[in-house]
Amino acid sequence: MTHKGLSLKTWIIIIGVIEIAVVILSGGLNKTLQVGFEDGTFAIRNVADKYSIQEAITEEFQPDLYLTENGEEGTIYGSTALYDFFHRIFGGSTLSAFSLIRMLIIVNLAILLIAFSVKKYLFDRPSKPQILMEGVYEFFDGLVIDSLGKERRSYTPYVVTIFLFIWVCNMIGMIPIPGFMEPTRNLNVPLGMGIMCITVVHITAIRTKGLWRHLEPFINPIKNPMCVLDAVGEISKVVSISFRLFGNILGGAIIVLVISSLVKFILFPVGLNLFFGLFVGTIQAFVFTMLALSYISVAITEE
Amino acid sequence: MEMTIAQGIAKAAALLGAGVCMGIGALGPGLGEGFVAGKACEGIARSPENANLITRTMLVGQAVSESTGIYSLVIALLLVFAVKV
Numbered sequence: 001m002t003h004k005g006l007s008l009k010t011w012i013i014i015i016g017v018i019e020i021a022v023v024i025l026s027g028g029l030n031k032t033l034q035v036g037f038e039d040g041t042f043a044i045r046n047v048a049d050k051y052s053i054q055e056a057i058t059e060e061f062q063p064d065l066y067l068t069e070n071g072e073e074g075t076i077y078g079s080t081a082l083y084d085f086f087h088r089i090f091g092g093s094t095l096s097a098f099s100l101i102r103m104l105i106i107v108n109l110a111i112l113l114i115a116f117s118v119k120k121y122l123f124d125r126p127s128k129p130q131i132l133m134e135g136v137y138e139f140f141d142g143l144v145i146d147s148l149g150k151e152r153r154s155y156t157p158y159v160v161t162i163f164l165f166i167w168v169c170n171m172i173g174m175i176p177i178p179g180f181m182e183p184t185r186n187l188n189v190p191l192g193m194g195i196m197c198i199t200v201v202h203i204t205a206i207r208t209k210g211l212w213r214h215l216e217p218f219i220n221p222i223k224n225p226m227c228v229l230d231a232v233g234e235i236s237k238v239v240s241i242s243f244r245l246f247g248n249i250l251g252g253a254i255i256v257l258v259i260s261s262l263v264k265f266i267l268f269p270v271g272l273n274l275f276f277g278l279f280v281g282t283i284q285a286f287v288f289t290m291l292a293l294s295y296i297s298v299a300i301t302e303e
Numbered sequence: 304m305e306m307t308i309a310q311g312i313a314k315a316a317a318l319l320g321a322g323v324c325m326g327i328g329a330l331g332p333g334l335g336e337g338f339v340a341g342k343a344c345e346g347i348a349r350s351p352e353n354a355n356l357i358t359r360t361m362l363v364g365q366a367v368s369e370s371t372g373i374y375s376l377v378i379a380l381l382l383v384f385a386v387k388v
Binding site: 057058061062240243244246247248250251254283284286287290291 | 369376
Protein backbone atom coordinates (compact mmCIF):
# COMPACT_ATOMS: atom_id res chain seq x y z
CA MET A 1 0.00 0.00 0.00
CA THR A 2 1.47 3.31 -1.02
CA HIS A 3 0.89 6.63 0.69
CA LYS A 4 0.82 9.97 -1.02
CA GLY A 5 2.62 12.76 0.74
CA LEU A 6 4.45 12.22 4.00
CA SER A 7 4.89 8.74 5.39
CA LEU A 8 3.88 7.71 8.90
CA LYS A 9 7.48 7.72 10.08
CA THR A 10 7.94 11.34 9.03
CA TRP A 11 4.75 12.37 10.81
CA ILE A 12 5.89 10.67 14.02
CA ILE A 13 9.25 12.45 13.82
CA ILE A 14 7.57 15.84 13.22
CA ILE A 15 5.13 15.35 16.12
CA GLY A 16 7.96 14.22 18.37
CA VAL A 17 10.05 17.30 17.57
CA ILE A 18 7.07 19.58 18.25
CA GLU A 19 6.34 17.79 21.52
CA ILE A 20 9.92 18.09 22.71
CA ALA A 21 10.02 21.78 21.76
CA VAL A 22 6.79 22.43 23.68
CA VAL A 23 8.13 20.52 26.67
CA ILE A 24 11.31 22.59 26.73
CA LEU A 25 9.47 25.89 26.17
CA SER A 26 6.67 25.34 28.67
CA GLY A 27 9.04 24.07 31.35
CA GLY A 28 10.92 27.38 31.39
CA LEU A 29 7.99 29.73 31.08
CA ASN A 30 5.90 28.49 34.02
CA LYS A 31 2.87 29.64 32.05
CA THR A 32 0.10 27.97 30.12
CA LEU A 33 -1.11 28.86 26.65
CA GLN A 34 -4.67 30.16 26.32
CA VAL A 35 -6.40 30.15 22.96
CA GLY A 36 -9.83 31.71 22.47
CA PHE A 37 -11.99 34.78 22.02
CA GLU A 38 -11.80 37.58 24.49
CA ASP A 39 -13.11 41.15 24.19
CA GLY A 40 -14.39 40.32 20.74
CA THR A 41 -10.96 39.43 19.31
CA PHE A 42 -9.25 36.15 18.76
CA ALA A 43 -6.20 35.87 20.96
CA ILE A 44 -3.41 33.50 21.82
CA ARG A 45 -1.74 34.53 25.03
CA ASN A 46 0.27 33.21 27.89
CA VAL A 47 -1.52 33.19 31.21
CA ALA A 48 0.18 32.82 34.56
CA ASP A 49 -0.41 29.57 36.42
CA LYS A 50 -3.35 29.61 38.77
CA TYR A 51 -1.68 27.28 41.26
CA SER A 52 1.77 26.62 42.53
CA ILE A 53 2.86 22.98 42.66
CA GLN A 54 2.38 22.87 46.42
CA GLU A 55 -1.22 24.07 46.06
CA ALA A 56 -1.85 21.57 43.26
CA ILE A 57 -0.58 18.74 45.48
CA THR A 58 -2.70 19.91 48.40
CA GLU A 59 -5.78 20.12 46.17
CA GLU A 60 -5.16 16.65 44.74
CA PHE A 61 -4.22 14.78 47.89
CA GLN A 62 -5.88 16.72 50.74
CA PRO A 63 -8.98 18.32 49.17
CA ASP A 64 -10.62 19.15 52.49
CA LEU A 65 -7.53 20.94 53.77
CA TYR A 66 -7.42 22.89 50.52
CA LEU A 67 -11.03 23.98 51.01
CA THR A 68 -10.51 25.18 54.57
CA GLU A 69 -7.25 26.94 53.69
CA ASN A 70 -8.76 28.86 50.79
CA GLY A 71 -12.13 29.40 52.47
CA GLU A 72 -14.05 28.00 49.49
CA GLU A 73 -17.49 26.43 49.51
CA GLY A 74 -17.37 22.68 49.09
CA THR A 75 -19.32 21.14 46.22
CA ILE A 76 -19.92 17.60 45.01
CA TYR A 77 -20.87 17.43 41.32
CA GLY A 78 -21.41 21.19 41.51
CA SER A 79 -24.09 20.92 44.17
CA THR A 80 -23.76 22.43 47.63
CA ALA A 81 -26.76 20.56 49.04
CA LEU A 82 -25.11 17.21 48.24
CA TYR A 83 -21.92 18.39 49.99
CA ASP A 84 -23.88 19.42 53.07
CA PHE A 85 -25.64 16.04 53.13
CA PHE A 86 -22.34 14.13 53.06
CA HIS A 87 -20.75 16.61 55.45
CA ARG A 88 -23.26 15.51 58.08
CA ILE A 89 -22.07 11.88 57.67
CA PHE A 90 -18.30 12.18 57.13
CA GLY A 91 -17.51 15.38 59.02
CA GLY A 92 -14.15 16.97 58.38
CA SER A 93 -12.98 14.69 55.56
CA THR A 94 -16.02 14.85 53.32
CA LEU A 95 -14.38 15.17 49.91
CA SER A 96 -11.68 12.54 50.35
CA ALA A 97 -14.14 10.07 51.89
CA PHE A 98 -16.65 10.65 49.11
CA SER A 99 -14.08 10.21 46.33
CA LEU A 100 -12.64 7.12 48.06
CA ILE A 101 -16.04 5.45 48.34
CA ARG A 102 -16.87 6.37 44.74
CA MET A 103 -13.61 4.86 43.51
CA LEU A 104 -14.13 1.71 45.61
CA ILE A 105 -17.59 1.25 44.07
CA ILE A 106 -16.08 1.67 40.59
CA VAL A 107 -13.38 -0.90 41.41
CA ASN A 108 -15.99 -3.34 42.65
CA LEU A 109 -18.01 -2.85 39.47
CA ALA A 110 -14.88 -3.50 37.40
CA ILE A 111 -14.21 -6.73 39.29
CA LEU A 112 -17.84 -7.81 38.86
CA LEU A 113 -17.52 -7.06 35.15
CA ILE A 114 -14.40 -9.24 34.97
CA ALA A 115 -16.18 -12.03 36.83
CA PHE A 116 -19.26 -11.99 34.59
CA SER A 117 -17.27 -11.68 31.37
CA VAL A 118 -15.32 -14.76 32.40
CA LYS A 119 -18.24 -16.74 33.73
CA LYS A 120 -20.46 -16.31 30.70
CA TYR A 121 -18.56 -18.73 28.49
CA LEU A 122 -17.53 -21.11 31.25
CA PHE A 123 -18.60 -24.29 29.46
CA ASP A 124 -18.30 -22.94 25.95
CA ARG A 125 -15.36 -22.29 23.72
CA PRO A 126 -13.00 -20.29 25.99
CA SER A 127 -12.87 -16.61 25.16
CA LYS A 128 -9.72 -14.50 25.37
CA PRO A 129 -10.50 -12.94 28.81
CA GLN A 130 -11.28 -16.39 30.13
CA ILE A 131 -7.93 -17.76 28.98
CA LEU A 132 -6.18 -14.79 30.61
CA MET A 133 -8.04 -15.19 33.91
CA GLU A 134 -7.50 -18.94 33.93
CA GLY A 135 -3.79 -18.28 33.48
CA VAL A 136 -3.78 -15.93 36.47
CA TYR A 137 -5.75 -18.44 38.54
CA GLU A 138 -3.46 -21.33 37.59
CA PHE A 139 -0.40 -19.24 38.48
CA PHE A 140 -1.68 -18.44 41.98
CA ASP A 141 -2.94 -22.01 42.38
CA GLY A 142 0.63 -23.19 41.81
CA LEU A 143 1.92 -20.70 44.37
CA VAL A 144 -0.63 -21.83 46.97
CA ILE A 145 0.21 -25.50 46.39
CA ASP A 146 3.91 -24.70 46.69
CA SER A 147 3.67 -22.82 49.98
CA LEU A 148 0.58 -24.21 51.74
CA GLY A 149 0.31 -27.72 50.35
CA LYS A 150 -2.26 -29.47 48.19
CA GLU A 151 -4.83 -29.87 50.98
CA ARG A 152 -5.19 -26.08 51.30
CA ARG A 153 -6.12 -25.29 47.72
CA SER A 154 -9.29 -23.66 49.05
CA TYR A 155 -7.16 -20.59 49.79
CA THR A 156 -6.62 -19.92 46.09
CA PRO A 157 -9.83 -17.87 45.57
CA TYR A 158 -8.94 -15.68 48.57
CA VAL A 159 -5.44 -15.06 47.25
CA VAL A 160 -6.61 -14.34 43.70
CA THR A 161 -9.23 -11.95 45.07
CA ILE A 162 -6.61 -9.99 47.00
CA PHE A 163 -4.42 -9.77 43.92
CA LEU A 164 -7.22 -8.73 41.56
CA PHE A 165 -8.60 -6.12 43.95
CA ILE A 166 -5.24 -4.43 44.56
CA TRP A 167 -4.27 -4.70 40.90
CA VAL A 168 -7.49 -3.08 39.67
CA CYS A 169 -7.12 -0.44 42.41
CA ASN A 170 -3.61 0.41 41.19
CA MET A 171 -4.51 0.34 37.50
CA ILE A 172 -7.60 2.54 37.77
CA GLY A 173 -5.52 5.61 38.59
CA MET A 174 -4.08 5.59 35.08
CA ILE A 175 -7.45 6.28 33.43
CA PRO A 176 -7.26 9.97 32.48
CA ILE A 177 -10.65 11.05 33.86
CA PRO A 178 -10.70 13.96 36.35
CA GLY A 179 -11.33 12.69 39.86
CA PHE A 180 -10.09 9.16 39.18
CA MET A 181 -7.56 8.09 41.79
CA GLU A 182 -6.14 4.91 43.18
CA PRO A 183 -8.10 3.86 46.28
CA THR A 184 -4.84 2.40 47.64
CA ARG A 185 -3.55 5.98 47.78
CA ASN A 186 -5.68 6.45 50.90
CA LEU A 187 -4.11 4.78 53.93
CA ASN A 188 -7.45 3.36 55.10
CA VAL A 189 -7.69 0.84 52.26
CA PRO A 190 -4.23 -0.81 52.65
CA LEU A 191 -4.56 -0.73 56.43
CA GLY A 192 -7.92 -2.49 56.27
CA MET A 193 -6.56 -5.11 53.90
CA GLY A 194 -3.51 -5.65 56.11
CA ILE A 195 -5.69 -6.19 59.18
CA MET A 196 -7.83 -8.62 57.20
CA CYS A 197 -4.76 -10.57 56.04
CA ILE A 198 -3.35 -10.91 59.57
CA THR A 199 -6.78 -11.98 60.86
CA VAL A 200 -6.92 -14.72 58.24
CA VAL A 201 -3.38 -15.80 59.21
CA HIS A 202 -4.30 -16.22 62.88
CA ILE A 203 -7.62 -17.92 62.19
CA THR A 204 -5.84 -20.39 59.91
CA ALA A 205 -3.16 -21.05 62.51
CA ILE A 206 -5.74 -21.57 65.28
CA ARG A 207 -7.72 -23.98 63.10
CA THR A 208 -4.55 -25.89 62.27
CA LYS A 209 -2.70 -26.02 65.58
CA GLY A 210 -5.43 -25.40 68.11
CA LEU A 211 -6.09 -22.27 70.16
CA TRP A 212 -3.69 -22.83 73.05
CA ARG A 213 -0.81 -24.19 70.98
CA HIS A 214 -0.99 -21.14 68.75
CA LEU A 215 -1.39 -18.55 71.50
CA GLU A 216 1.12 -19.96 74.01
CA PRO A 217 4.31 -18.57 72.37
CA PHE A 218 2.82 -15.10 72.55
CA ILE A 219 1.79 -15.02 76.22
CA ASN A 220 3.94 -17.57 78.08
CA PRO A 221 7.37 -16.11 79.00
CA ILE A 222 8.64 -19.46 80.33
CA LYS A 223 8.20 -21.27 77.05
CA ASN A 224 9.24 -18.33 74.87
CA PRO A 225 11.37 -15.60 76.52
CA MET A 226 10.76 -13.28 73.58
CA CYS A 227 6.99 -13.46 73.83
CA VAL A 228 6.39 -9.71 74.05
CA LEU A 229 8.57 -9.07 71.01
CA ASP A 230 6.69 -11.72 69.06
CA ALA A 231 3.35 -10.17 69.98
CA VAL A 232 4.54 -6.72 68.89
CA GLY A 233 5.95 -8.27 65.72
CA GLU A 234 2.48 -9.46 64.75
CA ILE A 235 1.24 -5.84 64.92
CA SER A 236 4.24 -4.56 62.98
CA LYS A 237 3.39 -7.04 60.21
CA VAL A 238 0.16 -5.11 59.62
CA VAL A 239 2.03 -1.80 59.57
CA SER A 240 4.77 -2.99 57.22
CA ILE A 241 2.49 -4.74 54.71
CA SER A 242 0.08 -1.81 54.46
CA PHE A 243 2.57 1.07 54.54
CA ARG A 244 4.58 -0.57 51.76
CA LEU A 245 1.61 -0.55 49.39
CA PHE A 246 0.44 2.90 50.51
CA GLY A 247 3.86 4.54 50.25
CA ASN A 248 4.64 3.11 46.83
CA ILE A 249 1.34 4.19 45.30
CA LEU A 250 1.26 7.62 47.00
CA GLY A 251 4.89 8.37 46.14
CA GLY A 252 4.34 7.36 42.53
CA ALA A 253 1.21 9.51 42.28
CA ILE A 254 2.99 12.56 43.74
CA ILE A 255 5.98 12.13 41.41
CA VAL A 256 3.64 11.81 38.40
CA LEU A 257 1.73 14.95 39.46
CA VAL A 258 4.83 17.06 40.14
CA ILE A 259 6.65 16.15 36.93
CA SER A 260 3.44 16.47 34.90
CA SER A 261 2.89 20.01 36.13
CA LEU A 262 6.54 20.85 35.46
CA VAL A 263 6.21 19.80 31.81
CA LYS A 264 2.59 20.97 31.42
CA PHE A 265 1.05 17.53 31.03
CA ILE A 266 2.65 16.78 27.68
CA LEU A 267 4.29 13.48 26.69
CA PHE A 268 6.06 12.75 29.97
CA PRO A 269 3.10 11.41 31.99
CA VAL A 270 2.78 8.48 29.58
CA GLY A 271 6.23 7.15 30.41
CA LEU A 272 5.81 7.97 34.08
CA ASN A 273 2.49 6.15 34.21
CA LEU A 274 4.08 3.16 32.47
CA PHE A 275 6.59 2.86 35.30
CA PHE A 276 4.69 4.02 38.39
CA GLY A 277 1.26 2.81 37.33
CA LEU A 278 1.81 -0.38 35.38
CA PHE A 279 5.11 -1.74 36.68
CA VAL A 280 5.08 -0.63 40.33
CA GLY A 281 1.34 -1.26 40.63
CA THR A 282 1.61 -4.84 39.39
CA ILE A 283 4.72 -5.60 41.45
CA GLN A 284 3.18 -4.19 44.64
CA ALA A 285 -0.07 -6.11 44.14
CA PHE A 286 1.95 -9.30 43.64
CA VAL A 287 4.15 -8.58 46.66
CA PHE A 288 1.14 -7.93 48.91
CA THR A 289 -0.37 -11.23 47.77
CA MET A 290 2.88 -13.16 48.23
CA LEU A 291 3.40 -11.74 51.72
CA ALA A 292 -0.18 -12.57 52.76
CA LEU A 293 0.47 -16.11 51.51
CA SER A 294 3.86 -16.52 53.16
CA TYR A 295 2.58 -15.20 56.51
CA ILE A 296 0.00 -18.00 56.44
CA SER A 297 2.61 -20.59 55.51
CA VAL A 298 4.94 -19.44 58.32
CA ALA A 299 2.13 -19.46 60.89
CA ILE A 300 0.92 -23.00 60.15
CA THR A 301 4.34 -24.68 60.22
CA GLU A 302 5.11 -26.63 63.38
CA GLU A 303 8.24 -25.72 65.31
CA MET B 304 2.71 34.85 53.29
CA GLU B 305 4.12 36.53 56.41
CA MET B 306 6.20 34.41 58.77
CA THR B 307 7.89 35.11 62.05
CA ILE B 308 11.51 34.04 62.47
CA ALA B 309 10.52 31.07 64.63
CA GLN B 310 8.03 29.86 62.02
CA GLY B 311 10.64 30.26 59.29
CA ILE B 312 13.18 28.25 61.27
CA ALA B 313 10.58 25.52 61.89
CA LYS B 314 9.64 25.36 58.20
CA ALA B 315 13.29 25.29 57.13
CA ALA B 316 14.03 22.55 59.64
CA ALA B 317 11.10 20.49 58.37
CA LEU B 318 12.21 20.83 54.74
CA LEU B 319 15.84 20.08 55.61
CA GLY B 320 14.73 17.09 57.66
CA ALA B 321 12.73 15.79 54.72
CA GLY B 322 15.74 16.03 52.43
CA VAL B 323 18.08 14.35 54.90
CA CYS B 324 15.49 11.67 55.67
CA MET B 325 15.02 10.79 52.01
CA GLY B 326 18.75 10.91 51.25
CA ILE B 327 19.87 8.65 54.06
CA GLY B 328 16.78 6.49 53.86
CA ALA B 329 17.45 5.72 50.20
CA LEU B 330 20.97 4.42 50.92
CA GLY B 331 20.01 1.14 52.57
CA PRO B 332 17.35 -0.02 50.13
CA GLY B 333 19.56 0.92 47.18
CA LEU B 334 22.44 -1.17 48.48
CA GLY B 335 20.17 -4.06 49.44
CA GLU B 336 18.31 -4.19 46.15
CA GLY B 337 21.59 -4.02 44.25
CA PHE B 338 22.95 -6.99 46.19
CA VAL B 339 19.76 -8.95 45.57
CA ALA B 340 19.87 -8.23 41.82
CA GLY B 341 23.55 -9.20 41.62
CA LYS B 342 22.98 -12.48 43.40
CA ALA B 343 19.98 -13.19 41.17
CA CYS B 344 22.17 -12.63 38.11
CA GLU B 345 24.68 -15.12 39.49
CA GLY B 346 21.92 -17.61 40.15
CA ILE B 347 20.45 -17.26 36.67
CA ALA B 348 23.90 -17.63 35.11
CA ARG B 349 24.46 -20.81 37.13
CA SER B 350 21.08 -22.36 36.38
CA PRO B 351 19.20 -20.64 33.53
CA GLU B 352 16.32 -23.13 33.74
CA ASN B 353 15.25 -21.61 37.08
CA ALA B 354 15.19 -18.05 35.74
CA ASN B 355 11.45 -17.57 36.33
CA LEU B 356 11.55 -18.69 39.95
CA ILE B 357 14.67 -16.64 40.65
CA THR B 358 13.20 -13.50 39.10
CA ARG B 359 9.97 -13.88 41.08
CA THR B 360 11.82 -14.37 44.35
CA MET B 361 14.13 -11.48 43.52
CA LEU B 362 11.24 -9.09 42.95
CA VAL B 363 9.54 -10.07 46.21
CA GLY B 364 12.79 -9.75 48.14
CA GLN B 365 13.53 -6.38 46.60
CA ALA B 366 10.06 -5.08 47.41
CA VAL B 367 10.44 -6.22 51.02
CA SER B 368 13.85 -4.61 51.41
CA GLU B 369 12.47 -1.48 49.78
CA SER B 370 10.02 -0.95 52.64
CA THR B 371 12.44 1.03 54.83
CA GLY B 372 12.95 3.41 51.94
CA ILE B 373 9.18 3.71 51.63
CA TYR B 374 8.93 4.51 55.34
CA SER B 375 11.41 7.33 54.91
CA LEU B 376 9.41 8.55 51.89
CA VAL B 377 6.26 8.66 54.02
CA ILE B 378 8.11 10.54 56.77
CA ALA B 379 9.52 12.99 54.22
CA LEU B 380 6.07 13.60 52.73
CA LEU B 381 4.68 14.17 56.23
CA LEU B 382 7.46 16.68 56.95
CA VAL B 383 6.89 18.56 53.71
CA PHE B 384 3.10 18.61 53.56
CA ALA B 385 1.71 17.92 57.02
CA VAL B 386 3.91 20.18 59.17
CA LYS B 387 2.04 23.46 59.41
CA VAL B 388 3.89 26.35 60.96
